[in-house]
Amino acid sequence: MKEYLFGKTLEELTVIVKSLNQKPFVAKQIADWLYKKHIEDIESMTNLSLKFRDELKDKYCVGLTKYSNVVTSKDGTKKYLFKYEDNALVEAVTIFDKERVTLCISTQAGCKMNCKFCATGKQGFSRNLSSNEILNIFRSIDEFEHITNIVYMGMGEPLDNYENLKKTIDIFTSSYGYALSPHRLTVSTAGFLPYLKNLLYQTDVDVAISLHNPIAQQRQQMMPIENAYPIEKTIELLKQYSWNGQRHLTFEYIVFKDLNNEQQHIKALCRLLNGLSCRINLIKFHTIPNTEFVGASEKEMIEFRDKLMSKSLLTTIRASKGEDILAACGLLSTKEQSK
Numbered sequence: 001m002k003e004y005l006f007g008k009t010l011e012e013l014t015v016i017v018k019s020l021n022q023k024p025f026v027a028k029q030i031a032d033w034l035y036k037k038h039i040e041d042i043e044s045m046t047n048l049s050l051k052f053r054d055e056l057k058d059k060y061c062v063g064l065t066k067y068s069n070v071v072t073s074k075d076g077t078k079k080y081l082f083k084y085e086d087n088a089l090v091e092a093v094t095i096f097d098k099e100r101v102t103l104c105i106s107t108q109a110g111c112k113m114n115c116k117f118c119a120t121g122k123q124g125f126s127r128n129l130s131s132n133e134i135l136n137i138f139r140s141i142d143e144f145e146h147i148t149n150i151v152y153m154g155m156g157e158p159l160d161n162y163e164n165l166k167k168t169i170d171i172f173t174s175s176y177g178y179a180l181s182p183h184r185l186t187v188s189t190a191g192f193l194p195y196l197k198n199l200l201y202q203t204d205v206d207v208a209i210s211l212h213n214p215i216a217q218q219r220q221q222m223m224p225i226e227n228a229y230p231i232e233k234t235i236e237l238l239k240q241y242s243w244n245g246q247r248h249l250t251f252e253y254i255v256f257k258d259l260n261n262e263q264q265h266i267k268a269l270c271r272l273l274n275g276l277s278c279r280i281n282l283i284k285f286h287t288i289p290n291t292e293f294v295g296a297s298e299k300e301m302i303e304f305r306d307k308l309m310s311k312s313l314l315t316t317i318r319a320s321k322g323e324d325i326l327a328a329c330g331l332l333s334t335k336e337q338s339k
């Protein structure tokens with residue numbers, strides 16, 4: 001089977017061209033074709049010699065995969081399904097909001113973290129996506145040239161697939177790649193500590209932490225990751241990092257009825273986030289099958305936001321989109337399609 005060029009960093013392309021006795025600058029030419037000129041086959045790389053193109057074709061191909069299905073919500077949100085060679089299924093979502101077009105990208109088929117309120121967590125884990133597969137989601141959707149923001153908030157825990165996550169961040173933000181500002185990218189993590197430090201110090205992307213409950217004993221019940229990587233430790237690490245005004249830190253917080261929006265939670269949030277320049281983003285719970293969780297009402301969410309704001313915690317409520325096509329936060333699952 002041929003190896004895919006699309007999804008390779010400039011460093012990796014350089015290794016390839018050197019192995020084929022070419023000068024390093026040829027790697028930059030290939031990157032241009034892949035990430036700037038959007039070609040789909042090696043034949044189209046017309047500034048490479050015919051002989052070299054033939055040599056390249058012996059071992060490599062570009063490697064783009066078309067999505068296998070797309071559904072559109074009544075609010076315009078689109079949910080894509082990708083099926084890869086080993087039948088791994090992955091979903092991704094595009095959200096349209098005036099000038100802003102946000103792609104919610106996935107990094108794994110399924111997820112190991114098993115958050116109790118998340119459809120992806122309930123379906124279990126199949127495998128990590130390669131850098132080719134993650135980047136292919138972006139490249140292969142209909143509106144790829146209009147995407148303004150990318151959030152790694154689709155299926156999977158991005159930091160549990162750090163190597164491939166990092167490669168795609170590199171390609172998205174480098175001048176040889178798509179040259180997007182790192183602040184157009186947000187990586188959302190449940191607090192996967194082994195690679196959080198790498199994310200903070202090796203990249204400049206914005207960071208979102210799935211918090212959902214500031215009290216450890218309660219968070220454990222909702223998010224098993226709390227047992228291995230306590231939120232206190234995550235916050236400790238975040239506090240050690242010197243946040244400049246440009247890089248944003250957000251805490252994602254699904255509001256459940258009578259579960260995580262009481263006085264004790266406000267108090268715990270004030271203590272936990274004290275000294276951090278950040279924002280809390282309240283999210284509506286979208287009901288999934290076989291769950292005991294119930295979402296707070298809109299009124300309760302507004303009340304909770306106002307109480308947090310009165311404690312000087314910058315808090316917003318995220319607009320909910322794509323619920324009718326199961327594309328909203330926490331609803332991505334390929335369990336049915338697998339059957």
Ligand code: SF4
Nearest residue numbers: 111113115118121156
């Ligand atoms: S919320 Fe995120 S980390 Fe938790 S199970 Fe779902 S996809 Fe995984």
